[in-house]
Amino acid sequence: LPVMLISGFLGAGKTTLLRHLLSNTEGVRCAIIVNDMAELNIDAALLKNARLVQATQAQEELVELSNGCICCTLRGDLLREVTRLAKSRAFDYLLIESTGVSEPMQVAETFTLDVDDGSQAELKDMATLDTCVTVVDAAQLMANFESLQTLKQRDPDIADEDDRNVADLMLDQIEFADVILLNKARDFDAAELARLEALLHSLNTEAKVIATKEGAVAPKAIMGTGRFSLEKAETAPGWLKAMREGESATPETEEYGIGSFVYRARRPFHPGRLHSFFTSYFTLQQPQPDLDESDSEGGMHGMHLTVTTQGFMWLAGRDDMMGDWSQAGGTLRVGPAGPWFAAVPEEAWPDDERARAGIRKDFEGDAGDRRQELVFIGIDIKREMLTEELNRCLM
Incomplete structure (x- = not known):
């Protein structure tokens, strides 16, 4: 049926x-x-x-x-x-x-x-x-x-x-x-x-x-x-495709100012600077500079409309724990997403060799797989300004 x-x-x-x-x-x-x-x-x-x-x-x-x-x-x-x-x-x-x-x-x-x-x-x-x-x-x-x-x-x-x-x-x-x-x-x-x-x-x-x-x-x-x-x-979901293939705007979406980009970095965010970023562009319900569950409500004022942001973040002082960054419209949620594989003994990794190879692909230098990888999708996003603001939050 x-x-x-x-x-x-x-x-x-x-x-x-x-x-x-x-x-x-x-x-x-x-x-x-x-x-x-x-x-x-x-x-x-x-x-x-x-x-x-x-x-x-x-x-x-x-x-x-x-x-x-x-x-x-x-x-x-x-x-x-x-x-x-x-x-x-x-x-x-x-x-x-x-x-x-x-x-x-x-x-x-x-x-x-x-x-x-x-x-x-x-x-x-x-x-x-x-x-x-x-x-x-x-x-x-x-x-x-x-x-x-x-x-x-x-x-x-x-x-x-x-x-x-x-x-x-x-x-x-x-x-x-x-x-x-x-x-x-x-x-x-x-x-x-x-x-x-x-x-x-x-x-x-x-x-x-x-x-x-x-x-x-x-x-x-x-x-x-x-x-x-x-x-x-x-x-x-468009953010997954952007993360896999890199940012791209098809001609029909680019014509209307709609697009995506991926912010990547291999340095951790400074907790205080990241907190300042949140309070500058969002109204915080529970302003906390660490990775405890918190909600941030508002909009990316001055960045035009970011409809959604999804991805992973690395916060200094929480170097073993991956942060989950999830924003839909006016609501941003930041919380723990589990340990980075760099913090997990290899014997605890999945047994499947293809999965292990995929994990190793994310490793780079001493940081291992720790990274910032955030996909932004929205309308008329000021990419350079947003990138500069996030770069200022890095250690």
Whole structure:
């Protein structure tokens, strides 16, 4: 049974897309699983209303999974429902709408789990993840990237312990997609749309980007594509490609001032100078000059918009511990990422010789694999100014 996973932030237009697809099934027998965090499943009610006008309503089934999230508390329920629908052989295609705060990778991983029915079967033997679609609200895209809000501030139904932020979640949803629908594009001219499309291409180098109005898209453009590959999805983020291949701007992204570059250095950052850099360009929630978990919120004022920064950092005084630098929109997180391999005895390295060779490739002189390697993706980034500022932070 081929499956489409539909993700997208709150209000992006996921339900509108589903209603459009149900109105244009072209004879395909569709089952639908919807997930809503709230007890009152408004999305499900809207879909039921949409089905009332369908002549083929007997060919469709709507399954509601509520009071939880299918990427965590309801993962087992999702597994059982997909298994049941696949075994029934009554449907040609399954549409799954995840909640607006779900991370699509966690839902996709459900398809690698064992089916808990005593058969020792795996879900992937009965259902195939065909396409991961992320719906993005064109009008809110940049505002959400620049937002300092947590998900809890946007949706009171979010658990109190969930400290994720809006920009991080949006980036996760965009990076994992096979198809990105740039929805609500009606009020944008061609140049504005092209700039947003170029930005999405830079964040996800593999996804197909389609501009839509009110979720209206040809079903064949997103159903039955066979585009999903977990291996490909894990390497699709633009920052990973930039780190592997070096910075590059394709002509269509360069035209709109969108690009990436990789900052590299083989000296550690001075803790005090790095802290000054953070306080100059970010508003710190928990200003700490070491690698304890801390959040830095704000934007790179004066550097223009850096949508995302990902990579590794080397901090003086913490020479055995790799630092993880992760920024999405207005939020920067810095924390420990595990030891550098230079600080680990070789007998504790992976046994696979190819893996060991890859580790050695990162070694250079006395520093071993300790380094600064940060990928910046954004709009009109002042590369020389940013490089100079980071160089000043080095020992």
